[in-house]
Amino acid sequence: MKVLIFLLIVFFGTYTHPSVYDLNETMKLIADTEASAPNSVRGVFQFEIKAGAKRGDVVYLNTQEDYRDRRNVTLALSWYAVSKMTKKYGQRPEVFFINKKVEVVGEASRKKIPLYRQDGTASEAYYYQTHINVYSDVLLTLM
Template structure:
């Protein structure tokens, strides 16, 4: 009798509808990388990372690709492309990296590292700062588009 009840419950539960559960693995993996860099600071973590690029910026010749539209967002990982690569990249792909990678998912190999970013006011450094997670790219072989 026990087995009949157990089998009936299993059969009926298999016939019931289940709700679809979705998760955003991109955010989970990005937050995992950020947490690991915080735990390893001041050292970084080496690996290959898949990142959706939503925004870019350019400062002192370095192109920054960001996983969030606000580069100061705690959930952001920044990919920093060295200035010496910009011309080679543009020749190879016909477009500058700051526009080419927008709304694409990339795979980047390197070291993700927690960086202290100082805040300036009126051209002078203040005591205020925040942290970003950066992956520096010094070779075209380190970065590719997945989708």
């Protein structure tokens, strides 16, 4: 019984409610992910999508036209989410969501992105992006 009480205290003591970040708090989110790295920031996030791209099975939705922009947050959609969203909206997400406001539930984290040489090999240089992985179509909705 004492062990159960201890585990409940530990669980509820470390559990935090997700934060809510509205459309005007992108830089706050980026700062929070930097401060909490390597841990993620759980929350409900609101963005306007300005660019999208597909690389392999993953679709990336960006809050800035240039994904390398310091102010950018990237939503990385899994193949499953892409499949469901394409059926739901009748278009691929990297086209459908452009210039739309969205709300996403998940975890934002700081991701190290290597820079590559012209020959395709990774250099020592890198930069950071803020990413939110989206595994299901129900986690990303229109506002």
